[in-house]
Every structure is written in structure tokens, then in C-alpha cells.
Amino acid sequence: MSSYDLSEDTGRSGRRRATAERAVPRRRANTTISPQEAPNRRNTELALLLFAVLVPVLAYANVGLAMDSKLPAGMLGYGLGMGALALVAHLLVRRFAPYADPLMLPIATLLNGLGVVMIWRLDKAGKLLRGNYPAAENQLMWSGLGIAGFIAVMVLLKDHRVLQRYTYISMVVALVLLAAPAFFPSREEDFGAKIWIRMGSFSIQPGEFAKIILTVFFAGYLMVKRDALALASRRFMGLYLPRGRDLGPIVVIWLLSLLILIFENDLGTSFLFFGLFVVMLYVATERTSWILFGLLMSIGGAVAVASTADHVKVRINAWLDPMAAFAPHPPKGATEQIGQSLMALGSGGVTGSGLGQGRSWLIAFAAKSDFILGSFGEELGLTGLMAIFLLYALLVQRGLRTAIAARDPFGKLFAVGLASAMAIQVFVVAGGVTGLIPLTGMTMPFLAQGGSSVVANWALVAILLKISDSARRPGAEPAPATEGQGGPAR
Amino acid sequence: MNKPIRRVSIFCLVLILALMVRTNWVQGVQADSWANNKNNKRQLYDRYAHPRGNIIVSGQPVTKSDFVNGLRYKYKRSWVDGPMYAPVTGYSSQVFGSSQLENLEDGILSGTDDRLFFRNTLDMLTGEQKRGGDVVTTIDAKVQKAAFDGLGGKKGAAVAIDPKTGAILALVSTPSYDPGVFSGSDSADSKAWTDLNADPNKPMLNRALKETYPPGSTFKLVTATAAFENGLYQNVDDATSTPEPYTLPNTSTQLKNESPYERCENATVKSGMDQSCNTVFAKMGADLGKEKMRAQAEKFGFNSTVDTPVRSEKSIFPDSPSLDGTAQDSIGQHDTRATPLQMAMVSAAIANNGSLMQPYLVDQERSASLTTVSKHTEKQFSQAMSPTTAAKMQDLMVSVVENGTGTNAKIPGIQVGGKTGTAQHGEDNAGLPFAWFTSWAKTSDGRSVAVAVVVEDGSQNRDGISGGRLAAPIAKAVMQAALGK
Numbered sequence: 001m002s003s004y005d006l007s008e009d010t011g012r013s014g015r016r017r018a019t020a021e022r023a024v025p026r027r028r029a030n031t032t033i034s035p036q037e038a039p040n041r042r043n044t045e046l047a048l049l050l051f052a053v054l055v056p057v058l059a060y061a062n063v064g065l066a067m068d069s070k071l072p073a074g075m076l077g078y079g080l081g082m083g084a085l086a087l088v089a090h091l092l093v094r095r096f097a098p099y100a101d102p103l104m105l106p107i108a109t110l111l112n113g114l115g116v117v118m119i120w121r122l123d124k125a126g127k128l129l130r131g132n133y134p135a136a137e138n139q140l141m142w143s144g145l146g147i148a149g150f151i152a153v154m155v156l157l158k159d160h161r162v163l164q165r166y167t168y169i170s171m172v173v174a175l176v177l178l179a180a181p182a183f184f185p186s187r188e189e190d191f192g193a194k195i196w197i198r199m200g201s202f203s204i205q206p207g208e209f210a211k212i213i214l215t216v217f218f219a220g221y222l223m224v225k226r227d228a229l230a231l232a233s234r235r236f237m238g239l240y241l242p243r244g245r246d247l248g249p250i251v252v253i254w255l256l257s258l259l260i261l262i263f264e265n266d267l268g269t270s271f272l273f274f275g276l277f278v279v280m281l282y283v284a285t286e287r288t289s290w291i292l293f294g295l296l297m298s299i300g301g302a303v304a305v306a307s308t309a310d311h312v313k314v315r316i317n318a319w320l321d322p323m324a325a326f327a328p329h330p331p332k333g334a335t336e337q338i339g340q341s342l343m344a345l346g347s348g349g350v351t352g353s354g355l356g357q358g359r360s361w362l363i364a365f366a367a368k369s370d371f372i373l374g375s376f377g378e379e380l381g382l383t384g385l386m387a388i389f390l391l392y393a394l395l396v397q398r399g400l401r402t403a404i405a406a407r408d409p410f411g412k413l414f415a416v417g418l419a420s421a422m423a424i425q426v427f428v429v430a431g432g433v434t435g436l437i438p439l440t441g442m443t444m445p446f447l448a449q450g451g452s453s454v455v456a457n458w459a460l461v462a463i464l465l466k467i468s469d470s471a472r473r474p475g476a477e478p479a480p481a482t483e484g485q486g487g488p489a490r
Numbered sequence: 491m492n493k494p495i496r497r498v499s500i501f502c503l504v505l506i507l508a509l510m511v512r513t514n515w516v517q518g519v520q521a522d523s524w525a526n527n528k529n530n531k532r533q534l535y536d537r538y539a540h541p542r543g544n545i546i547v548s549g550q551p552v553t554k555s556d557f558v559n560g561l562r563y564k565y566k567r568s569w570v571d572g573p574m575y576a577p578v579t580g581y582s583s584q585v586f587g588s589s590q591l592e593n594l595e596d597g598i599l600s601g602t603d604d605r606l607f608f609r610n611t612l613d614m615l616t617g618e619q620k621r622g623g624d625v626v627t628t629i630d631a632k633v634q635k636a637a638f639d640g641l642g643g644k645k646g647a648a649v650a651i652d653p654k655t656g657a658i659l660a661l662v663s664t665p666s667y668d669p670g671v672f673s674g675s676d677s678a679d680s681k682a683w684t685d686l687n688a689d690p691n692k693p694m695l696n697r698a699l700k701e702t703y704p705p706g707s708t709f710k711l712v713t714a715t716a717a718f719e720n721g722l723y724q725n726v727d728d729a730t731s732t733p734e735p736y737t738l739p740n741t742s743t744q745l746k747n748e749s750p751y752e753r754c755e756n757a758t759v760k761s762g763m764d765q766s767c768n769t770v771f772a773k774m775g776a777d778l779g780k781e782k783m784r785a786q787a788e789k790f791g792f793n794s795t796v797d798t799p800v801r802s803e804k805s806i807f808p809d810s811p812s813l814d815g816t817a818q819d820s821i822g823q824h825d826t827r828a829t830p831l832q833m834a835m836v837s838a839a840i841a842n843n844g845s846l847m848q849p850y851l852v853d854q855e856r857s858a859s860l861t862t863v864s865k866h867t868e869k870q871f872s873q874a875m876s877p878t879t880a881a882k883m884q885d886l887m888v889s890v891v892e893n894g895t896g897t898n899a900k901i902p903g904i905q906v907g908g909k910t911g912t913a914q915h916g917e918d919n920a921g922l923p924f925a926w927f928t929s930w931a932k933t934s935d936g937r938s939v940a941v942a943v944v945v946e947d948g949s950q951n952r953d954g955i956s957g958g959r960l961a962a963p964i965a966k967a968v969m970q971a972a973l974g975k
Contacts, residue, residue, distance in 0.1 A: 127561060279501075283494040326529040339529065345516045346524020347532050359532050382517035386510060393506040400499040404492050412491050416498055423502035427509060436512040 041102035042094050048106035049090055053083045056113025059355055063121045066356030081140065082113050085147045096154040097469035101402060104468075107395045108461045111388070111446035112143050112454065118375050119368050119449050121356055129361035135368055135449050142451035146458035153462035160467050164410045167220025174214040177206035178256070182263045195266045195441070207269040208443075208456035211276075211425075212463070215417035218277060221249065222284035223410045230285035253277050258301045265311050268428050268440030274298050275424045280417050284409075319438035337365050341374040341433050345385075352381025368449040370441055373433045388447070389430070396423040399464050405471035415467045418460050536600065538563040538584055543599040543622030543858065545579045545591055548631035551624070553579060563675060567592075572668030574638045577647075577696045578629055578661050578851065580800070581669035586683050590696070590800045591625060591851070592669075598623040598855045598863065605864070609857045621858035628657035628853045628866075636971035637662040637943075640964035646925075646945040647697035647830040650968050653838035653930060653940045655868045656847030658798060658831075659972055660941075663697040699802040702827035703944055706913025707957070708926045709822025710771040711836050712807075714759060714886060716786035717774050718879040726760040726882050726889075736769035738814035739776050745769055745817070748912075763886045764894030766910060768821050775820020776813050783807065783820055789874045790846065791835050792828070796871075798851040805832035823914060830942045833928040835871070838940035840887065840907070841930035844880035846871040887929070898962035899929050904975055906931045908965065910957030922947055927961035931969040939972035941965045 057079040064072030072078075086109045093100055120136035122129055157163075163170075181195050196203045222229070228243075257270040278294030306312045314333040317324065322342055325334035340363045348358065360375035361367060367375060377385045399419025406412045425442055432439035443453040516524065526533065542565060544551035552575045558566045567582045569575060580590025588596060597603030601610060601622040613620055630650075637648035641664040650660035671682040686694050695701060717723050723730070734755035735744040747754050747768050754767035762770030775783055787793065787807035796802040808825035810816045818824035831849065839846035848871040855863040875883070887907025890896040896908040908929030915921045928942040943961040969975075 279498055283491055283498060286491070286494050323527070323529060342516060343524045343527055343530040343532070345513070346521045346527070347530065349517060349521045349525065359535060362531060377513070377517060382513060382521075385513050385517065389506055389510050389513070393503060396502050396506070397499060400495060400502065403495050404499075409491060412495065416495055420498055420502055423505050427505040430509045431512070434509065434512045434516055436508065 040098045042090075042098060045093065045102035045105055046090055048102065049086050049109060052106040052110035053079065053086050053113065055110060056082060056117050059114060059117045060120070062354070063117060063124070063356040066354055067121070067124055078116075078140070081144075082109070082116075085109075085144060089147050089150055092151050092154045093465060097465050099472040099474075100465040100469040101398050101472075103398050104395060104461050104465055107391050107398075108446055108458065111391055111395075112146070112458075114376075114388075115372065115444075115447035115449075116140055116143060117355075118372055118379075118447070121379075122361060122368050122375060124356070125361040128359075129367055130364040132361075138451070139449055139454070142454045143458075145451070146454040149455050150458040150462040153459055153466065157463070157466055159470065160414060160463060161408060161410055163216050163414070164220050164223070167217055167224075170213045170217040170220065174210045174217060175256070177210040177213065178260060178269075180206055195264055195269065205443075205450060205452035207266070207272075208450075208452040210269075211272065211421050212418065212456060212460055214273060215276065215280075215414060215421060218280045219410055219413035219417055222280055222413055225249075226284040226409075229281070229290075230287055254297050254301065258305060262305060262309060266441065267312065267315060267438070268425075268432075268442035271298075271428055271440060272421060272424050272442070274301075276417055276421050279420045279424075280413055283403075283416050284413055315438045315440070319432075319435065322435055335365065337363065337371065338432075338435055338439055340364065341371055341377075342435055344374040345377040345434065348378035348381045350382045352377075352379050352384055355379045366441075369443055370429065370439075370448065371433055372448045373430055373444055376447070377434075389426075392422070392426045392445075395461075396420070396426070398468075402464055402468040402471060406467055407471055411467045411470065415464060418464055422457075422460065534584065535562055536602070537582075537596070538565045540601060540620040540622065541565055542567060542582070543601065543624045545575075545595075545599075546624050546626040547575065547578070547629045547634065550631070553582075555622075558674070560675070567673040568670040569668060572670050573666035574634060574662070575629075576666050576669050576694075577663040577698055578627060578634075579669065581673065581694075583669070583673045583679070583683070584675040585679060586672055591627070594799050595625045595852065595855065598625055601858070603855075603863070605855075606857055609859065609861075613858075623855060623857045623863060624860075625852055626854040626856065627851055628652075628659065629661065629851070630659040630972065632971045633660040633939075633968055634662060636660070636967045637964065638664070638666075640943070640967045641945070644945050644960075645691060645697075645947045646943065646961075647701070648941065648943045648964060648968060649698050649830045649834040650972055651834045651838045651849055651940045652972075653842035653847065653938050656838070656849045656871070657853070658849050658851050659939065660968060661698050661831075661851070663695065663701075665691050665693045667693040696800075697944070697946075698830045699798070699800060700829070702803050702805055702829050703924050703926075703946075704824075704826060704913040704915050705822040705828035705833055706911030706924065706926050707766045707768075707771075707822060708833050708836070708909050708911035708928045708942075709820070709826055709828065710763060710766065711840065711883065711887070711909050711928070712787050712790055712792075713771045713775050713778075713783065713820045714763060715790075715840070715875050715879060715883055716778050716783055717759070718882050719786060719875050720778055720782050722774065722777055723759055726885050727758045729756055729758055730762060730770050730774065731756055732762070732767070732770045732773050734769060736773050738772070738817050740812065741814045743814065745772050760886055760889055763909070764889055766890075766895050771821045772817040776817040778820075779813070780810055780816040783816060784809070786875075789872045790839060791832055791871060796831060796835075796849060798831070798849050800851060802829050802831050805829050822911060830944050832942075833926065833944075834940050834942035836874075837887075837908075837928045837930045837942065839872075839874035840880055840883040841932065841938050841940050842880075843877045844873055844875040846874045884930075891929070895956070895958040896927065896929065896962055898958050899927065899966045899969070901931060901966060901970060901975060904931050904933055904969075904973065906966075906969065908962065910962065912956045923955050925955050925960035926957045927965045929962075929965050929969065931973055933973050933975070937973055939969050941968045941972075943968070 060075055060078055061071055116139050119139050123134045123136050180197050184197050195205055195207050257274040260266050260270045281290045318338055322338040324331055325336040344360045344363055358378035360378045363371045363374050396419050403412045403415035406415055428440050429442045429444045431437040443450045445457045542555040544553045552570050554568045555565045556568050563584045580592040582588040582592035599622045601620055633650050637660040647663045651658055667686050672679040735746045737744050754769050757767055757770050784807050792805045792807040795804050806827040810819055819826045848869050850866050854865050857863055884907050891899050891906045891908045895910040899906055899908045911926030913924040925945040930940040932938040943964045945960045
């Protein structure tokens with residue numbers, strides 16, 4: 001790292017001194033991108049966007065040809081709609097974040113577009129898919145809203161550092177969002193998971209938004225507390241143990257994620273938040289001991305909950321023996337979903353059955369949402385899934401690169417948080433669908449059906465773009481004064 | 491903060507890498523086992539997504555693939571003369587699986603066999619609809635019909651084999667069923683399946699291959715063959731020094747013959763066979779001993795399954811612990827069991843001068859475009875006996891039809907050899923006896939056929955049942971159909 005960031009080097013040798021330095025926005029920041037030669041890369045983005053729109057349109061045509069032997073009637077509308085949305089998003093990036101990363105918008109567009117195509121394809125399975133109802137149009141509408149949200153962030157969020165002011169408000173909002181679903185009834189088909197707020201036919205999944213808002217809180221809080229957490233600690237058996245009062249908030253987060261797990265039956269969100277927090281804590285303090293703490297606490301929590309809560313046991317058993325549900329006398333609570341998903345993936349093989357030619361409707365439960373990767377795996381095969389994972393890897397890595405390039409600690413923490421939240425979410429969902437880890441029930445960012453997820457993830461990408469714009473912008477202006485910045489740990 | 495960020499970025503890559511490795515494992519390494527998992531309904535839907543190939547008898551398909559355009563299943567299997575051909579084809583049901591040729595030849599019939607890969611690829615490129623290949627059987631429609639009509643409403647089975655090649659010309663089991671009644675996925679199909687399975691007459695049991703019966707006197711052919719092969723007797727006219735009645739070895743049990751009119755005391759091999767003397771062949775079996783009897787029986791195919799490719803039930807010549815048991819086993823009673831196929835193989839070996847050919851049901855597998863994928867090559871199952879023994883055995887069997895219990899099978903102008911059997915069974919032989927007849931016929935131009943027929947319930951009346959009366963006429967009709975006489 002030293003070759004990129006000299007100031008960081010001094011920070012390493014004299015950490016106390018560096019605290020003051022950190023608050024000063026750096027004119028010449030780190031990383032491989034240096035301001036002098038920074039082309040704004042907007043044309044690259046436009047060219048990539050062309051592909052990002054073209055590929056789903058061709059996929060759409062492919063589904064129509066495979067299933068009805070003719071080009072789908074809505075193809076032109078779909079292509080133009082997707083294209084227009086992408087173009088508007090691009091033009092606004094040009095206007096409001098001209099130096100932003102050129103890859104993230106095309107990747108998000110491509111994943112979103114492919115998701116809509118797959119949902120449409122599953123709509124077309126009709127009665128074959130249990131409980132099927134047309135969802136593609138809705139998803140397209142949500143994608144439009146997602147891009148509207150993206151645009152709103154572009155236009156309204158002048159500087160991401162403004163969000164630092166809302167550190168503690170964010171915490172309260174996130175807690176409310178996370179706690180809210182526990183007070184709403186869950187439906188039978190949710191399998192006891194309480195992750196929705198339902199009002200009539202309208203429902204939102206607050207966890208998706210909480211992901212971003214909680215990251216704001218973590219980033220703001222840790223930026224202020226990082227030195228206290230890193231330095232004011234006792235050394236014990238080669239580990240830095242934090243002081244009790246610094247440990248407090250961490251224990252709170254830990255308890256919170258356990259509560260989510262227990263009361264909302266939501267393993268995934270719980271894992272995501274705790275993982276996110278440990279990652280950000282580690283980045284903020286540079287203390288490996290925090291990872292150890294994090295792991296110990298999450299393992300402890302998981303074991304405690306797994307040994308008491310039935311629904312977690314059921315999930316783990318389903319993971320250990322995915323075919324148990326197919327036995328003549330299946331164990332109580334066993335579901336076919338993981339087994340169905342694995343059979344879909346296996347049937348797809350290396351090259352897949354081709355879009356529209358698989359039978360992933362056999363997955364039945366959550367085929368369009370949590371298990372949409374199963375459909376991609378069957379119809380596009382191993383090849384297709386590898387490409388999709390690569391797209392996510394790229395998206396995450398561009399986010400992390402933004403974190404490295406960011407010139408302010410808040411921006412760094414914020415970008416690391418958002419990017420690793422995406423990575424953890426992809427891992428948790430895809431790991432569950434492929435049987436790598438127990439299933440937890442979260443949506444695949446951009447691909448899966450779900451309005452909250454699409455809107456939240458578009459906002460997430462917009463924020464990352466804003467951070468990368470400010471990181472790569474030549475001659476950045478000084479940061480606006482924010483509370484707590486540069487101050488000693490309170 | 492950049493150092494930990496870099497580490498986090500490696501961590502994130504590891505997460506995604508783990509997903510990639512896992513996906514490669516599931517979709518690459520394990521793919522086939524998931525794709526072919528018995529709970530994976532895709533195979534089932536695939537099987538009926540395209541027209542299924544047909545099973546061919548005498549150049550005509552006996553199966554059809556009906557386009558029903560259901561929600562899950564596009565095609566449905568149906569049969570031409572289902573009850574007559576069910577023992578040959580088996581069934582192929584959307585819901586209840588498949589059996590026999592429909593099951594064993596599924597790769598060809600559904601078009602998934604690797605040997606059809608080139609053809610399938612070509613079809614895919616030219617936009618041809620995928621079709622399954624055909625399976626050409628050895629069944630002769632005329633022979634099959636003669637056997638099916640001959641058995642009529644009776645419970646039983648008939649098998650006809652070409653002794654020279656081993657080709658199975660007829661394979662009939664009655665009562666039978668139409669596999670088409672449960673080939674779909676409606677509630678009517680379910681009901682038909684349940685009813686057929688609950689039927690006490692077991693119409694879905696393939697009696698020709700899968701049921702073993704005590705072979706009764708037809709087994710005396712095996713005993714006589716063993717006697718000649720082991721030099722116990724040299725000629726068919728050798729006297730056997732059989733007492734009347736015959737006391738089973740090491741016991742005081744006296745074995746008698748069926749009727750006092752049989753002149754079995756010290757009968758020759760030939761007259762013993764003509765009259766089907768139990769005493770003569772029980773003594774013969776006891777004189778030979780268990781090992782020699784077993785060795786001979788096994789040359790005919792006893793104690794092993796036969797894959798036609800449809801696997802037959804094992805016919806049994808038991809490992810009896812005592813000599814009196816072996817004596818009774820040697821007249822086809824006690825613990826001896828045989829499938830109708832097995833007894834047809836005994837006649838076929840004798841007719842083919844001792845060489846038993848491997849029985850087979852599938853002559854050719856071919857692709858939808860009629861190119862041959864595989865063709866059966868005839869092979870010997872065993873040399874069951876020497877040609878000289880075979881000549882003696884033929885002599886004995888001809889005599890049975892000319893002078894003995896098998897006169898009902900006589901066909902003018904053709905040499906016919908046969909052997910009757912009326913097998914006792916049940917507790918204290920209380921069940922109605924099974925009527926057996928196994929025979930062969932040869933024309934002067936060298937064509938031949940071997941047949942076995944068993945009738946389970948030929949008459950309500952015990953005395954009305956005998957192999958010669960009930961089974962021989964059916965065998966005669968089958969032989970006539972096979973040889974065109």
C-alpha cells in the first residue's frame with residue numbers, strides 16, 4: 001500500500017498524530033488512478049451500457065423464440081424501455097458524477113435486465129410454476145423506480161460526506177426498519193420469516209434499506225471511534241482487548257443481529273449485518289483481533305440460536321440432507337427447495353438447457369426471488385452462472401476500489417461497507433441456493449424479483465458512484481465541516 | 491485504512507471464488523447425479539417431450555406415441571393390441587415409470603442414448619424435431635397371436651424360440667393388461683394402475699419370464715439328458731431296472747406312478763418317457779446324484795437369470811441335502827422350479843443338436859432415421875449336451891408325440907417332438923396341477939421352433955388337467971404358426 005499512499009504510511013508509524021491528519025482531505029490521494037491523467041471514462045460507460053442493454057434484449061428474444069417460436073411482442077418496448085432508463089441514468093452520471101467508475105452502472109443494468117428476462121420467462125411457465133402470477137412488468141416498474149432513486153441520489157447527494165451528519169439518526173432509523181417486520185404478521189408462504197412490512201397488497205422488505213442506512217451509521221460511528229477502539233486497549237495473549245465502553249456498541253449490534261434471527265427468523269439479514277459490522281470494524285481499526293472477536297461472537301451466537309431455535313435447525317438439516325424432503329416420510333418441516341435447486345443446477349450442466357428450455361419451475365417456491373439463480377443455472381448452465389458471479393465480483397471489486405481511492409475516511413468506510421455488504425449478500429444467497437451453506441432467504445441483488453431489493457441496490461450503486469466520482473475528481477474541494485470530524489473520540 | 495481494505499477485497503474475492511468452486515462442483519462434477527436423481531422429474535418430462543420411438547414386431551410398430559399436448563407431458567404412450575404385447579414391451583407410464591423393453595431400451599426409445607448423439611446433433615442443426623429410435627424385436631406377430639389366442643381366457647404363459655438362433659418368436663402371458671390404460675397422468679390412469687395391481691389374477695405379472703412353476707414331467711427331459719451324458723444309459727431302449735413301486739432312497743416313502751395302466755416296471759428309457767413314468771426318472775435322478783443333475787440343469791440355464799435383455803426369474807434345480815429330495819427334484823417336483831422360458835430353452839437345445847443359443851428379444855436398435863444402431867449377434871448360451879445325446883433326446887421326444895402322452899401336438903407332415911407335464915403343487919399337492927407342454931418341430935427344409943406352454947388353471951376339475959390335453963394343443967398351434975403349416 002505504501003506506494004500509493006504516503007500519508008497512510010505516516011499514519012502507521014505514528015497513529016496518534018495521524019488522527020489529526022486524517023481529517024484533512026487529501027488533495028492527492030492514493031491508488032492507481034491519479035488525478036492528472038484521469039479521463040472521465042463516460043464514453044467507456046456508454047459503450048458498455050450498450051452491451052448491458054443489448055444482452056438482455058437478445059436474451060428476451062431468445063426466450064420468446066424458444067418458448068413460442070417467435071420474437072416476443074414486447075421485445076421492442078422492453079428494449080426501448082431498458083435502453084431509455086439506462087440512457088437517462090448515464091446522462092445524469094455524466095452531469096452529476098462525471099468521474100465516477102465506468103463499470104458499475106453497466107453491470108447493474110445488465111444484471112437488472114437479465115433478472116427481468118428470467119422473471120418474464122418464469123411468468124411464461126404459467127400453471128407449471130406453483131402459485132405463479134405475472135411479475136415481470138412489476139419488476140420492470142420497480143427497476144424504473146430503482147433508477148429514479150439512482151437519479152435522485154445522483155442529483156440530491158452533492159457530497160457523500162453530508163451523510164456523516166446523520167450518523168445517529170441513521171442508527172435509529174435502521175433499528176426501526178429492522179424491528180418493524182416483527183410487528184407485522186407473516187404469511188404462510190413466508191415460512192415464518194418476518195422480513196416484510198405489509199400493507200394490503202403492498203409490501204416492503206425494510207432489511208434491504210436498513211443495509212444502506214446501517215452502513216451510514218457504522219461508517220460515521222467507526223470513523224469517530226476508530227482510534228479509541230484501536231488504541232485504547234489492553235494487550236492480552238497477543239490480542240488487543242477493547243475497553244468495556246468501546247465494546248458496548250459492538251455487543252449491541254451482536255445482540256441486535258441475534259434478535260433479528262430469533263424474532264424475525266431471518267438468518268440471512270442477521271449474518272449480513274454482523275458480517276458487515278466486523279468487516280467495517282476491522283477496516284476502521286486495522287486490528288485483526290476484531291475479526292477474531294467477530295468470528296467468536298458470530299459462532300457463539302449461531303451455536304446458541306441453532307441449538308434452541310427450531311427454524312434454524314430445520315435450515316441446517318435441509319442443508320445437510322437436501323433430499324430428505326423427497327423421502328416417503330419426510331422429517332417435519334423439511335422442504336424440497338434446496339434439493340430442487342440442486343437438481344435444476346445439475347440438469348443445467350455446463351452449457352445449460354438454453355433460455356426458456358429448462359424446467360426450473362420445478363423449484364416452485366421462491367423461484368423468481370431467492371432461487372432465481374437456480375433458473376439461471378439450469379438455463380444458462382455453469383457457464384452462465386460463472387459469468388454472473390464474475391459480474392458480481394467485478395461490481396464488488398469496483399466498490400472496494402472506490403473505497404481505496406476515496407480521500408476521506410468516512411467515504412472509505414462507507415464504500416467498504418456497501419461493497420462488502422453486496423459481497424456478503426451474494427455469498428449468502430448463492431451459497432444457500434447452491435448448497436454451500438444453509439439457506440437463509442435473501443434476494444440476489446438486481447436479479448431477483450422484489451421491489452425493495454431493486455430500489456435499494458440501485459441506491460447503493462448510486463452512492464458508490466458518487467463516492468468514486470469524488471475520489472477520482474481532479475482537484476477535489478475540501479470536505480464540508482461535519483460534526484465529530486477530526487475530533488477526539490467522544 | 492487501505493491495507494485492511496485490500497484484505498477485505500481479497501476476502502470478498504474468496505467468497506465469490508467459493509461460490510464458483512461450489513457451482514463447478516454441482517454443475518460440473520456432480521451434474522449427472524443431480525440430473526439423473528430419481529426425484530428429478532425432468533427426466534420424466536423429457537421422456538414425453540418428444541415422440542417416443544416404437545417397438546417393432548414383424549415390421550409393424552406395436553406401440554404409438556400420441557401427441558396429447560398436456561401441461562407437463564406432450565406425448566403419451568399407447569399400444570396396438572396392448573394385452574397381447576404387454577409381456578414383450580412392458581409399460582411406459584408418465585406417472586408410474588416403465589418396465590421391460592420400455593425401460594431397458596429407454597435410451598433408444600427416448601433418443602437420449604449416446605449412440606444417437608450424432609443423429610440428435612444433426613437434427614438439432616437442421617431444426618428437425620427430436621424423435622426417439624425404434625427397437626426391432628424378434629417376435630413374430632403370427633406366432634405371438636397363435637399363442638395368445640391359444641391361451642385365451644386361461645391363466646398361463648407361452649414362449650416360442652427359434653432353436654438355431656435363440657430368437658424369441660412369442661412371449662405371451664395371460665391374463666394380460668393394456669399398458670395404455672395407465673400411461674397417462676389422469677385420475678383414470680391412477681385408478682387403472684391401482685386396480686391392476688390389486689387384481690388377484692396378477693395381470694401385470696409376466697408369467698413367461700418372471701414366474702417359476704414346478705416343471706413336473708417336462709423336467710424328465712433334463713434328467714434323461716443327464717443320464718445319457720453321464721453314460722448311465724447308452725441307448726433309448728436300455729432297460730432301467732426300475733421297480734414298481736419305487737422306494738425313495740434312504741426312506742420308506744414309496745413313489746408310485748400316476749395310473750396303474752402305465753407299464754413302468756423295468757421300463758426302457760423310451761417307454762418311461764412315453765408314459766412319463768415318475769419311478770423311472772426318480773430312480774434315474776437318484777442314480778446320477780445331485781451333482782450330476784445340477785450340472786446338467788445348469789447347462790440348460792437353471793440356477794441363473796437369463797437376460798433377454800428383459801431379465802428372467804431364476805429357474806431352480808435345488809441343492810437338496812438328501813438323495814430322496816434329489817430323486818423328487820429329478821421329476822420336476824419338490825423344490826425344482828422353472829420359468830416357461832427355461833423349458834422352451836430345454837426343447838430348443840435338444841432341437842438344435844445340443845447347442846443352446848442365448849435367447850434374445852431385441853434384434854436391432856435403430857435411430858429415428860432407420861439407420862441401425864446395433865444388431866444382435868447370435869451366441870451360444872452353452873453346449874447343453876453332445877450331438878449324439880441330442881439325437882437320442884429327439885428320438886425320445888418324437889416318440890412321446892407319436893406314441894405317448896403328447897399325441898395332441900402331432901402335426902401332419904412335420905417332425906414334432908414334445909414332453910408333457912402335469913405338475914402338482916401347493917400344500918400336500920392340494921392346488922390344481924399346472925399343465926405343461928414343451929416341444930419342438932422341424933420342417934424338411936430345416937426350419938425349426940421350440941415351444942413351452944404352461945396353463946395354470948385349465949379346468950376346475952383335477953382330473954381334467956393334463957399337459958397333453960391342455961397345453962399340447964396350444965403348443966401345436968404355436969408351432970404351426972411359426973412354421974407356416
